[in-house]
Structures are given as structure tokens and as C-alpha cells.
Amino acid sequence: MFRKRRLGLQVTAPLMAVGFSVLVGSVIMLAIGANPLQAYAVLFGFSLGRIDSIASILFKATPLIFSGLAMVVSFRMGLFNIGVEGQYMVGAFAAALAGFGLKGLPAIIHIPIVMAAGMAGAMLWAALPIYLKIKRGVHEVISTIMMNYIAYSFLHWLLADVFLDRTQVLGQGGFGSPRVRTPELAASARMPTLHKLFAAVGIQLPHYIYVSYLLFIGIALAVVVHYIIWKTPFGYELRAVAQNGPAAAAAGINSERVMVKAFLLSAAIAGLAGLSDLMTFFGYYDIDFPRSYGFNGIAVALLGRNSAAGVIVGALLFGMLARGAEGVQVMTGVPAEVITILQSVMILSIVVAYEIITRYVRTQRKKEVGA
Amino acid sequence: MDAEMLASALRMSTPVLLAALAGLWSERSGVVNIGLEGMMIIGSFWGAYGSYAYGPFWGLLFGMVAGLLLAAIHAVATVKYKVDHVVSGVALNILALGLTRFLCIKIFNQATASEHTRAFATLNIPLLDHIGFLKPLVTKVSPVIILALVLVPLSSLVLNRTVFGLRLRSVGENPLAADTLGVNVFLMKYAGVLISGALAGLAGMFLSVEHTGMYVEGMTQGKGYIGLAAMIFGNWNPAGALGASLLFGFAEAISIRAVSSVIPYQFIKMIPYALTLAVLAGVVRRAVTPAADGVAYERGGE
Amino acid sequence: MISIKGVTKRFPGVLANDHISLEVREGEIHAIVGENGAGKSTLMKILYGLYQPDEGSIELRGHPVRIDGPARAVALGIGMVHQHFMLIPRFTVLENIILGHETARFGVIDRRASEQRVKELAGQYGFAIDPKAMVATLSVGQQQRVEILKVLYRGADLLILDEPTAVLAPQEVTELFANLRLLAAGGKTIIFIGHKLDEVMEIADRVTVLRRGQVVGTMAAGETSREGLAEMMVGRPVLFRIQKNPCHPGAPLLSLDDVTVAGVGGTARGHGRGHGVGGSQGPAWRTRIARAAVDGLSLQVNGGEIYGIAGVEGNGQTELVEGIFNLQPVTSGRVMVLGKDVTNRPTAQIRAGGIAYIPEDRHRRGLVLPMSIWENLILGSHRRREFVRRALLDRDRILGHATKLREQYDIRLADMDAPVLALSGGNQQKVIVARELAQSPQVVIASQPTRGLDVGAAEFVRQRLLEMRDAGRAVLLISADLEEVLSLSDRVGVMFRGKIVAEFPAEEATPQLLGPYMLGGAAPAEMEIPLADARGEGGEARV
Amino acid sequence: AGLGAKKKPKVGIVFDVGGRGDKSFNDSAYAGLEKIMKEYGDKIETKFLEPSGGGENREQLLRQLAELKYDGVVAVGFLFTDAVTKVAKDFPNTKFALIDGFIDKLNDKSNILCQGFTEHEGSFLVGVAAAKATKSKKVGFVGGMKFALIEKFEYGFRAGVAAVDPNIKVFVDYIGTTGDAFKDPIKGKELAQKQIKDGADVIYHASGASGTGVFEAAAAAKVMAIGVDSDQYLSAPAAQQPYIMTSMLKRVDVATYDFLKTVIDDALAPKGTAPKYKGGYKTYGIKDNGVGYAESNANAIKDYKATMDDFKSKIAKGEIAVPLDKATFDAYIAKLPKKP
Numbered sequence A: 001m002f003r004k005r006r007l008g009l010q011v012t013a014p015l016m017a018v019g020f021s022v023l024v025g026s027v028i029m030l031a032i033g034a035n036p037l038q039a040y041a042v043l044f045g046f047s048l049g050r051i052d053s054i055a056s057i058l059f060k061a062t063p064l065i066f067s068g069l070a071m072v073v074s075f076r077m078g079l080f081n082i083g084v085e086g087q088y089m090v091g092a093f094a095a096a097l098a099g100f101g102l103k104g105l106p107a108i109i110h111i112p113i114v115m116a117a118g119m120a121g122a123m124l125w126a127a128l129p130i131y132l133k134i135k136r137g138v139h140e141v142i143s144t145i146m147m148n149y150i151a152y153s154f155l156h157w158l159l160a161d162v163f164l165d166r167t168q169v170l171g172q173g174g175f176g177s178p179r180v181r182t183p184e185l186a187a188s189a190r191m192p193t194l195h196k197l198f199a200a201v202g203i204q205l206p207h208y209i210y211v212s213y214l215l216f217i218g219i220a221l222a223v224v225v226h227y228i229i230w231k232t233p234f235g236y237e238l239r240a241v242a243q244n245g246p247a248a249a250a251a252g253i254n255s256e257r258v259m260v261k262a263f264l265l266s267a268a269i270a271g272l273a274g275l276s277d278l279m280t281f282f283g284y285y286d287i288d289f290p291r292s293y294g295f296n297g298i299a300v301a302l303l304g305r306n307s308a309a310g311v312i313v314g315a316l317l318f319g320m321l322a323r324g325a326e327g328v329q330v331m332t333g334v335p336a337e338v339i340t341i342l343q344s345v346m347i348l349s350i351v352v353a354y355e356i357i358t359r360y361v362r363t364q365r366k367k368e369v370g371a
Numbered sequence B: 001m002d003a004e005m006l007a008s009a010l011r012m013s014t015p016v017l018l019a020a021l022a023g024l025w026s027e028r029s030g031v032v033n034i035g036l037e038g039m040m041i042i043g044s045f046w047g048a049y050g051s052y053a054y055g056p057f058w059g060l061l062f063g064m065v066a067g068l069l070l071a072a073i074h075a076v077a078t079v080k081y082k083v084d085h086v087v088s089g090v091a092l093n094i095l096a097l098g099l100t101r102f103l104c105i106k107i108f109n110q111a112t113a114s115e116h117t118r119a120f121a122t123l124n125i126p127l128l129d130h131i132g133f134l135k136p137l138v139t140k141v142s143p144v145i146i147l148a149l150v151l152v153p154l155s156s157l158v159l160n161r162t163v164f165g166l167r168l169r170s171v172g173e174n175p176l177a178a179d180t181l182g183v184n185v186f187l188m189k190y191a192g193v194l195i196s197g198a199l200a201g202l203a204g205m206f207l208s209v210e211h212t213g214m215y216v217e218g219m220t221q222g223k224g225y226i227g228l229a230a231m232i233f234g235n236w237n238p239a240g241a242l243g244a245s246l247l248f249g250f251a252e253a254i255s256i257r258a259v260s261s262v263i264p265y266q267f268i269k270m271i272p273y274a275l276t277l278a279v280l281a282g283v284v285r286r287a288v289t290p291a292a293d294g295v296a297y298e299r300g301g302e
Numbered sequence C: 001m002i003s004i005k006g007v008t009k010r011f012p013g014v015l016a017n018d019h020i021s022l023e024v025r026e027g028e029i030h031a032i033v034g035e036n037g038a039g040k041s042t043l044m045k046i047l048y049g050l051y052q053p054d055e056g057s058i059e060l061r062g063h064p065v066r067i068d069g070p071a072r073a074v075a076l077g078i079g080m081v082h083q084h085f086m087l088i089p090r091f092t093v094l095e096n097i098i099l100g101h102e103t104a105r106f107g108v109i110d111r112r113a114s115e116q117r118v119k120e121l122a123g124q125y126g127f128a129i130d131p132k133a134m135v136a137t138l139s140v141g142q143q144q145r146v147e148i149l150k151v152l153y154r155g156a157d158l159l160i161l162d163e164p165t166a167v168l169a170p171q172e173v174t175e176l177f178a179n180l181r182l183l184a185a186g187g188k189t190i191i192f193i194g195h196k197l198d199e200v201m202e203i204a205d206r207v208t209v210l211r212r213g214q215v216v217g218t219m220a221a222g223e224t225s226r227e228g229l230a231e232m233m234v235g236r237p238v239l240f241r242i243q244k245n246p247c248h249p250g251a252p253l254l255s256l257d258d259v260t261v262a263g264v265g266g267t268a269r270g271h272g273r274g275h276g277v278g279g280s281q282g283p284a285w286r287t288r289i290a291r292a293a294v295d296g297l298s299l300q301v302n303g304g305e306i307y308g309i310a311g312v313e314g315n316g317q318t319e320l321v322e323g324i325f326n327l328q329p330v331t332s333g334r335v336m337v338l339g340k341d342v343t344n345r346p347t348a349q350i351r352a353g354g355i356a357y358i359p360e361d362r363h364r365r366g367l368v369l370p371m372s373i374w375e376n377l378i379l380g381s382h383r384r385r386e387f388v389r390r391a392l393l394d395r396d397r398i399l400g401h402a403t404k405l406r407e408q409y410d411i412r413l414a415d416m417d418a419p420v421l422a423l424s425g426g427n428q429q430k431v432i433v434a435r436e437l438a439q440s441p442q443v444v445i446a447s448q449p450t451r452g453l454d455v456g457a458a459e460f461v462r463q464r465l466l467e468m469r470d471a472g473r474a475v476l477l478i479s480a481d482l483e484e485v486l487s488l489s490d491r492v493g494v495m496f497r498g499k500i501v502a503e504f505p506a507e508e509a510t511p512q513l514l515g516p517y518m519l520g521g522a523a524p525a526e527m528e529i530p531l532a533d534a535r536g537e538g539g540e541a542r543v
Numbered sequence D: 001a002g003l004g005a006k007k008k009p010k011v012g013i014v015f016d017v018g019g020r021g022d023k024s025f026n027d028s029a030y031a032g033l034e035k036i037m038k039e040y041g042d043k044i045e046t047k048f049l050e051p052s053g054g055g056e057n058r059e060q061l062l063r064q065l066a067e068l069k070y071d072g073v074v075a076v077g078f079l080f081t082d083a084v085t086k087v088a089k090d091f092p093n094t095k096f097a098l099i100d101g102f103i104d105k106l107n108d109k110s111n112i113l114c115q116g117f118t119e120h121e122g123s124f125l126v127g128v129a130a131a132k133a134t135k136s137k138k139v140g141f142v143g144g145m146k147f148a149l150i151e152k153f154e155y156g157f158r159a160g161v162a163a164v165d166p167n168i169k170v171f172v173d174y175i176g177t178t179g180d181a182f183k184d185p186i187k188g189k190e191l192a193q194k195q196i197k198d199g200a201d202v203i204y205h206a207s208g209a210s211g212t213g214v215f216e217a218a219a220a221a222k223v224m225a226i227g228v229d230s231d232q233y234l235s236a237p238a239a240q241q242p243y244i245m246t247s248m249l250k251r252v253d254v255a256t257y258d259f260l261k262t263v264i265d266d267a268l269a270p271k272g273t274a275p276k277y278k279g280g281y282k283t284y285g286i287k288d289n290g291v292g293y294a295e296s297n298a299n300a301i302k303d304y305k306a307t308m309d310d311f312k313s314k315i316a317k318g319e320i321a322v323p324l325d326k327a328t329f330d331a332y333i334a335k336l337p338k339k340p
């Protein structure tokens, strides 16, 4: 009875929220004299009507699946790991080191090492905040935000002063200037893209698409995360500690250890968020490395109602919006910012929608009793 | 260290102080306000617009009202719809970012900066401005800095001495108890959050109009979050928040003035953040969160 | 004075008040009794405007009134002292009292005038209290006085007291009753809710019994008996005599040797629940006590024996129990379970040694309220081999186990998957008792095991504890309910300021004897402690 | 207009993140586009875009424009290097200009034109002006983020100062470690104030939008500031104008305009006309006024103009090799005649 009701909630609320956001978006577009119908037609038509768009959505969703899952783990632990942002960047950098630093390995070995390095780097960056949380009571929201800022500077130092690729070809007489990036990853450290796989089922992906096996790794990880949280003793402890620490302690659960493990797990997952870009599109860590996967991961986790399956849906939705924004921007006069506004309205309205539906369900149950 | 550096520290700490006061007003009423950053962003934009279009006073008003309006969304979401406070705050921060960018394109025809704004006339503190070595500190002071400083004892006074303050605090400590005594819990929470928004808007307005002379995207640089840290460090007290903000401003001033041929400049840029972390690690243990901070209040299941 | 007419209140899945009608007369003390979940608190919350009735009406002095909120109730002269105190620990007594009803000039509180009024009022009804004291520093009894003053300050004529004696020591109850009589004599009307029927018989003029949201009957206290009331409440005769078999104490299973626990000031281990963006949310507001909360305490509990600790709450009982389980560090001394030193060992290790824990605060220490009932039934044993298969929790086997416990302990629930917070207080307590005793522990630490439970449920829990004792297990019982301690225990120790100040065999212990020790009056700190003979005698005791 | 069916030429710009409004780099590119729009009116279609993030998004935007058969696309900033490389390969009919970036192995026939600037030479000239103008013998440089491109500005400036008087002290500060350093006027202002306090009376900034803070500080303290990229005297509020003595001009507008014009003209020209567009590399240096200094605040530089122009011609003639990084700078300083 509880389960069925929850399932209903899980579906209705997001639909309500998306509908409401689309409405708000329309009002804004009307206000600036744009045609919302046209904009939405482009948004959906462009992003869902072309094979390269679909593949691009999958590519854009891949990092968000990881950062979203990282948030889910931390949320379920009752911690707010805003540091996913800094963690995935440090992770990506560490992965890059392993990618260009090691040579002559077969891909089957090199790729896992690069991924492990990504996770390790991110965990390293999460270690201080969780230590401070447990030993000094420093709230993780504040400490991870500080760590994010420290990461930006630290990475800039590593990038610009220590590991800069000094072999870049430049023009004569100061033409061009060396780019602030690491050397390129060895070929064995590049993640294979899905072209062959798609070709096997008769779909030819354009060559400029970078969606890779990390997408499947992300989906598999979502399943794993779901099991960890809901089916394992560790997940049980994690939920118990999150929902009532003192009772968990009384039951002999070492809350601190559970918190540390969960936080580091969250960071490890975060460490994979940057790899899709690193191991496919870029092939090196660059000063232009994408930012905001961490913050978008929060949004995706919220959209997905903190469930692993929801994260995948949320990531795909965000990927679609981002892809749609590219089309809207190029093909209509509507600024891409409308899409950002749409995203935030969606987050807020989804939580409000859940609340409204919960209340509705409650009054319904009350009526049942009265009858 | 000299008066010039102190003046710089004071300027850098003012937005942090205002953000800390903003956070404090909200949290004392039991609502966590991570959305401060967004309220500052929107305050910095509207402050700039108001000042650009009508002059500094209007900039102040626009900035505060803009912050207040965003806070109103936060209040409705958290108080009425019981949305998790942090969730709502994060969403508002994203919203503020998109909205200001959008508005900036519409109003200034460019995404990331406004036109130049008009600041308030600066003040010299009478008497003190004759003392030579103090000069940089007490001359050409922005009135908003003075306003921020005045808000410290004023906040203390209102929170601790007035009926309004007592009720507001009671709601942050034990809303159920307050409710049973006839205190309008929701009204108090709305008041706390709205004041918070207005102060955050003022903080943003200070950045754009007073400190820089224009709005530039991303100019808040996480000061909303740092304000929260200052609030915690200051133990949810206005005077404590002032001390913490000054410390942070001071760290910024140091990072600006520190020159070293040995330490890479990137490490100098870390100073304010590392120092904030260190300070929190050193003191937060004695912090006393308002007992019902961040907890949705619902009248007995109804 | 007030008539309730056909009031009905529904909660999701529950009919809490079902067409309740009753009348309370001016100047009387009117008791309302009933099982857990009978709807007493709900009805009172309706009177105080916290809930709105779904049907029915209320008349005050013959006029129909709509009480749409506490503010309205206050204006109508209705005041309420809640079951769980509604105080703000970090505020002063004065601030707590005047909140919502302040005297002010231009919005600024006039402290002097308010203080004056509070002092006058306190004097009038014989309450001794310092208006400037921080509430967190007050004893429970004093806090209750603040609650009553709060109500009087608002000029209430009708006082509602919901289970006011649950947390008081006998002497404090006596004081409270004296105060109540004074108030009634002064023309105030009082509604009194309680589970302890002796007290009800003592204080009430008339009694109304509720069962399952309905009024079973109202009668003058003189016309009924405790047994009669209990039967009306539960719908069957209730056993007031607990049949105790003779005690056969075995080897000491739990021994505490000069144990000191610093208490809150030094510990505050709990990381906050992560609400506010703040630091730890330990109860740091509590005043730091210079003296350790548990101060060199020694005692031994033998197999086959119930050792009862009597004492006013706040004398270190909480810290003692938490110290045993290393939920607060033991600063010196030794805790031995089954002959093994477990001092400050990890909690899991201590518990694995065969010691069960029924915590005093079931919501804080006992249950994870949002988690399902079956999950709560394995809290702490969730890593046992029988419940885990291939690294995953074996849901089927756990459900089988849970169903068995549910039958054994008569836990009334609709759905194992429902969150445990959906259960009534009594059933929540049964979940804990079932879980803890299911592990066949050698030692049971039961802290306030029947607090807030109705007579039927309380009887059930007490029987289980006696069964443990008869099976040769050691039971340490800590309770603020003196009668419970006296009726169950084989030996009784009185705890005062972190020490056992006196120890008696059960048959010698009487409330009159223990009372003074509990308040520290009779026993100067260094006085010689009468030590009880460890061998108790069997017999009958009354609850 | 002979062939009525011929479609309108389409040209576009993709800005760097941050986009228009920085009053220097991106705005300068936009100025080039504006000039084109004015010149061709509705004979052409134009579009300008801003990436919403780094990485793949840049490539996708370029690709969208190319797919819509844009004739010419300007990618503003070296961060587009990879994206241009990839997209240009797929769309041989679209011409791309890459500002500040360098792509190896291009030639006349490539559909990519890399447009480079000798910022160090321009910076050298304003360095000369700063050295001439300073009374305190202390000048300052405020950079955005520290990396090779911005260091060209720094070393060029310092070389120019040293060329006048090697004893002049140059304070060097950078604002931050992320792209935000180019839009942080507060730090810009505070750094400038520090340099002023330390005695600097001329400050040159190469920090994008952060420079507004530098101007604020300079105007308030009544010392001189030097702008960058575009003529920042023109976009400053009147109260600040007297203190913006000149700007180092990096004519991104010219580069943008040149490129777009050739592309449009080729598209409009009847079939068979020899194309004006040439791919490969184009350096905008002092010779061709690709870099230089602004003269709108004529009063402020009138006393130094002669010296500046003198150096300008020396650089143009190749008599002075202006340093552009630490190594060349150290070598340059070592060769300078020591002044008493």
C-alpha cells in the first residue's frame, strides 16, 4: 500500500513540475516578445529529432549521472556534498596524470587505472571536509565550498606551473601562446566511444559525437548505488544514521565510520564525473575544463527525488535541455538563459509538487477514515 | 599592517558582514538560507540598475527589494510548502544566475555586465579624519559601510530587546511552543526570511554600486556562502558576525597584499578560503545553532 | 463551565475522537483517563485550538465558541500545560513566560514591569522561581512550574494539564497537587490527564474515561475505584498485582565499579541531524555542571535479579546508561558485563556481549522513525548472518522474523512496510522491547520502559522484564515511577547527584523511606549508605 | 544581384564564455561585427552566440552555424582551438577565423585563418608611456589570470618601461586563478589601490572586465590608468576619462572585420572572381596597426607621443625585438644599457 502510493507520487510530481516550468518559460518568452510555441518546437524538435542530438544528449547526461549519483549518496547520508564540484575537477586532473604519465599499457589496464585515479583524486579532496565534520563539527556545506575554491587555485597551479604541456607547437614570433593544459592522454587511456556498438545495430553515429562506454558505466553504477542504499547492511546503516544518528549509535552502529565511508563513496563517484570529457572529448585536462557538473548534479539529484533511477532521468532531462538550448540559441531569438531559468523553476516546482501531492494523498486518506 | 589595509579589509568584509546578518535573521527564525548567494546576485544586479537609472538611493532600494522578492520565494517554498531549506536555496541560486543574465541581456544588451553606476557620495568621519594615520580608514567611506556597521548593534537590539525579536527567536528555537503561546509562527518566519533577503540584496548592491561602480556577472564570488560561515563563526550573534566578517575581510586584504617570489600566487589566492576553513575548524564546536533551524514547522499533522 | 458536544477528529487512518461529549464544571478538577491513543491529547489540543474538530462544537459558559488557534484559546481564558513541555531551554524563565503576551513600550520589552508581574503571580500561588534563570538549568519540576506560570500569566481560568506527573518525583507530585488544589480553591477549573490511576483518584473531583476515541463514562471520583476505571479503560479487568516468583540471584552479570561519566559539558558526541548550517547540535545549551553527571558510582546486578534505580530524573541516570553503552565516554572506573571489561569499548562490541538496551527516549535512542517497522525490528542485529545473504539484506527472512516478533509481542500494526512513526506510543515501545529481548540477552538495561504507556501496555512490558529475571538474566531497571521500581525490583538503589546514596532490599523499601533520599535531603553526601542484602525475597508487590 | 536565387551570405561570431560586456576583448570583436552589419545592412545575415560552458558546447555551436551554411564564423579566443580544428574539417565551405589561437599546418587554401596579435609590442608602447608619465618612478600591472597569453602583456609592458628607465619599479599582480579573474572588478580595484598605496602612479591592466575596478581606483586616487584591447577611454564614465591616459589597442575588431569582409565579398562576388579570402595565419602587429595605442585622451599623452612613436617605428623596423615571456624578457633586460 505504501509502495504503490509512492510510485504514483514518483511519476505525477515530476510531470506537474515540468508542466509548470514550461508554463513559466512561456510567460518569460512572451514577455520578451518571443514565440514560446516556436521556441519549444525547436527545443524539442531539435533535441529529440536528430540522431546526433540524441547522442549529444547522452554525452551531456553522462557526467551528470555521476555527479547526481554522488549527490544521492551524500543526501541519503544526510550530508550535503557541495564539494562534488571541486572533487570531480581534482579527480579529472588526477586521472589526466595517470592518463599521460603512464605509457605503454594496454587499454584494458590503462583505462581502469585512469578511472581509479579519478576516484582517488576526488576522495583525497573530500577527506579534509569529512575529517573536519567528524572531528571538529565543521558543517560540510561550508567546508566543501571552501575546498572548491581552493581546488580552483590548486589546479591552476598544477596546470600552469607544474604539468603544463610544454611541447605545444607554436607559430613564429609569438604567434599564439601555449595553452594551459596538460600533455595529451596516451591513446590507451582514451575511453572508447559507442560508434561501433551503434553500428552493430545499424545506427551510424556521426564522428563528432563523444558518447562513450562511461554512459553504461554510469547506468550500471546507478543500479549498484540503488542496491547499496536499499539492500545492503551498509545502506541500512547509512539510512539509519542519517535519519536518527543517536538511535543508530545506540544500536551499535559506528556513525562516524558510516559517515566517512558514505562521504568518500560520494566523492569517489564524483571523481568519475569529469572523465567523460577528459577521456573522450578533450584528451587532456584544460583550463577550459567544464565547470558546474557538481552544481548541476545537485539539481539532477533533486529532480530525481534522490533515487538512482531518478538521477538517470534527471540527467537525461538536463542533457536534453542543454542540447535544446544549443538549438534554441542558434535557431531562434530566445537567449539560452531562458533554459537556465527553466531548470531552476523545475527544481523548485518539483519539490513543491511533491508536497502538494503528499497533502492531497493525506486528505484522501482522511476521507477514507471518515466514511 | 596599516590603516590603508584596514580600510581595504573593511571594504572586503562589508558584503560578508551583510550576508552574515542576512543569514542570521533568517536562521534565528529557523530557516536556513543557502539562497543568500542568489539574493546577493540579484541584489547586485538590481542595485546596479536602480543606481544607473535613477541614482544610488534607488539602487539601494531596488537591490533590497530584489533580494526581498527572491527571499519571498524561499519563504513560501520552505514555510508554506515545507521544501527542504537547502534544496530551495540551491534552486534559488541557480534561478538568480539565469535570471540576472537574462535580465542583463534585456536591459543592458549584454550578458555579463551593466553600465556604470552612480555611487553614494562618500563620507568622512568627523573628528577622526584629522588623525593622520587613520586617514585611509575614516575618509571617503561609503555610507553603506556605515549602514552595515550600524546594522550590527541594531540587529542585536531588535533581536534581544524587542517583542518582535523575542518572538522571532522563539520561532527558531521551538516553533511549537511559540505557536501554543499565540505567536504567529509563519508570520515570524516570513519576517525573518524577508529581512534576510533585503539584507542580502543590500550586500549585493554594495558590491556593484559602492565597491565597483558596475554590475559584473559572478561578482558575488561565493560571498553569500562565506557570510554563512561568518554567521556560524559568530555564533549567530550580530557582534560575532562582525568579528568573523572582519577576519575574512582581513584575510582577503592579506591575500591582495601578500607578494612573494617563493610561494606561487595561486596559493596566495587560497588564503581567504583556507583561513575560513582553519577558523571554522578551530572554533565551531562551541557554536549553538538555533534549535529548530532548518526544520519545517507543521501544526500537528494538519 | 465548558461543554464539548459531539466532537470528532480524524487523522489519516485513525478516528482519534469519535463524537465526544463531556462537561467540565466551574472550579472542579476533572480527570480524563484512557489507553494510549484513546484520544485524550487530541481532545485537549482541540480545546486549545491546536487542532480543529472535524465535527461537533464547544460551548464556554453556555456560549458557543470557535477556538481557531491557541491565541483564541488564551483570549478565552484557556491554558494548557503540555505533555511534552513547551519551553525554550535557551530562554530565561521570564522570556518563556511572557512570550506572546509581552508588556512593551514602542515594541521594546519592558523587562522590569514584566518581572514584577511574574514575581507577584509566583508569590500568590506559592511558586518559588527565579525569573532570570535560564530554563535549561532548571529541574523538571521547576520547568513544570514555569509552564503553569505561563498559563496563569495569561489569565487562564481553565487549566489543562496533560500527564503532568509522568516526570515528577513523589515529593514533587505532592507539591504539584497542593498547588492544584490551591488553584481550584481560587476558582480555577482544571482538566487533568494521567495514566497513574492512584493519582487520579487522589486529585480528581470527577473522572471521564475515553476508549478508542469515545467517552465510556463520567463519574465522581468517590463513586469509582482504580480497578473500575482500569476496566473501563481497557475493556477487561487489569492485573494490578504482579505475581513475582522468589528471587534466585546468581553470579553478578553486570558490575559497575566506581564509574564516572562527565556528562554533557565534556562530551556532546552527537553530530547534529544536519539541519541548520551550523556546527554540532549537541545539547550544548545545557549548563555545564562542574560535578560529573555520574560520580564514582558502583553497583552490581546479579543474574536472576532486577535491580531498580529510583531517583528524580536528571541525577545522572541518563548518563549512567549512556556510559554503560559508550554513548558517552566513561571518564574513570570500569564497566563489566559477564565478567568482561567493556569500558569504552565500541557500542557494537558491548552489545554483542549480550546486553540489551531499552532506552528512556524511544524517539531519540530507540527507533528510526521514518524507517519501516521491519527495519526497526532488526536495528543493531542487521549484520547478523541470518539476515544477510550474499552481502544483501535478506528481506524474506527478516520479514519472517518480524512477523514472529509481532505475534509474540502483540504489536498492533497494519503494514510492516509502514514507517514506525505511524504506530502509537505503546506499540512503538513494544517494537523496541521485542527487538531487544529477541536477542536473548544476559543483561537487560531498561530505562523508563513504561513511560507514557497505558496500564495494559505497561503491564505487558513489566511481565516481559520479570520473565527475563526468572530466566536468570540480570535486569537493571531505571524509572522515575517509584511504584514501578518498588514493585518489580529485588533490590532498589536510590540515585542522587550521580551516586547511589542508598540501597535497600525490595521488601524494606517504601516510598516514604526512599523519598527523602531521592531529594538528597535525608542523605548528607558522606553519610553511610545502608547496603541491601543482595538476596531478595519473593513476594507480592503492588503497582 | 545578377543571380536572384543566390542566398544571402551568413556570418557569425561565437564569443568566449562571458561574452559581450567586458568592455575589452569580446566587445572589440563585436565592434568588428557591428561595422560589418552597418556596411552591408540586410544584404547579409548575422548571428552572435555565447557558449554556456566550456568543452563540447563550443564545438556544437560552431557546428550548428556551419550546418546552417554560414559562410564565415569568427571564434573569439584560443579556447576554440580544438573546436575549430574539428569543425573546419567537416565543413570545407565555411571559413573560420580563430582569434589568438594557433593551429599547426595551415596554408592559404585552408578554411581556417588564425589571427594572432603581438600584444607584447603594443604593451611595450604603453609601457613607454607609463615610464614617461610616472613621477614616483613606480608603475603597476594588473593581469587577470596568469598564463602565457597574459604574460605577453606583462613582459611587453615591463620591457617598454625598462626601455625608458630600467630603474622604474613595476608592481605586478594577477587577480585570480579561474576565468572569473577577468570579471572581478573588486579584486581589480583592490589590487590597484594597493599598488597606488605602494606608490604606483600609472597602472596598466590586462584583465578584461576586471579593469573597470582598476579605473575606479585610479580615478579616485587621481593617478593614471591604461586600458587594454579596445579604447577604454571611450567606454568609461566621464569622471574617469581624464585618468585613462591611453589603452593598448588589440584590434580584434579589425581582425574580425577584415575576415568577415573578405568572406562576404567572396560570397557576393560573381562566380569566377578570384577569392579575396586567404587561410593560414595573419599576424596583427605594430606594422599594420593590429596593435597600438589609443589617442583619444590626446591631452594625457601629448608629451610622450613622440617617444612612443619613435619606439613604434623601431619595433616596426625590427630594431627592437620585444620580449614576450620570462626568458626573452630576462635576455632583453640583460642587454639594456645601464642607466645611472
Ligand SMILES: Nc1ncnc2c1ncn2[C@@H]1O[C@H](COP(=O)(O)OP(=O)(O)OP(=O)(O)O)[C@@H](O)[C@H]1O
Binding pocket: B300, B301, B302, C011, C012, C014, C015, C016, C034, C035, C036, C037, C038, C039, C040, C041, C042, C043, C423, C424, C425, C426, C452, C454
Ligand atoms: N498528528 C497526528 N497525526 C496522525 N495521527 C495522530 C496524530 N495525533 C494523534 N494521532 C492518533 O490519534 C489517536 C489519538 O491520539 P492521542 O495523542 O490523542 O492519544 P492519547 O490518548 O493522548 O494517548 P497517550 O496516552 O499515549 O498520550 C492515536 O491513534 C494517534 O496515533
Ligand SMILES: Nc1ncnc2c1ncn2[C@@H]1O[C@H](COP(=O)(O)OP(=O)(O)OP(=O)(O)O)[C@@H](O)[C@H]1O
Binding pocket: B300, B301, C037, C041, C083, C421, C422, C423, C424, C425, C426, C451, C452, C453
Ligand atoms: N504525524 C503523525 N503521523 C502519524 N502518527 C503520529 C503523528 N504524530 C503523532 N503520531 C502518533 O500519535 C501518538 C500520540 O502522540 P503523542 O504526541 O500523544 O505522543 P505519545 O505517543 O503519547 O508519546 P509519549 O507517550 O512517548 O509521550 C503517537 O504514538 C504518535 O506515534
Ligand SMILES: [Mg+2]
Binding pocket: C040, C041, C042, C083, C162
Ligand atoms: Mg497523549
Ligand SMILES: [Mg+2]
Binding pocket: C036, C083, C425, C452, C453
Ligand atoms: Mg503519551
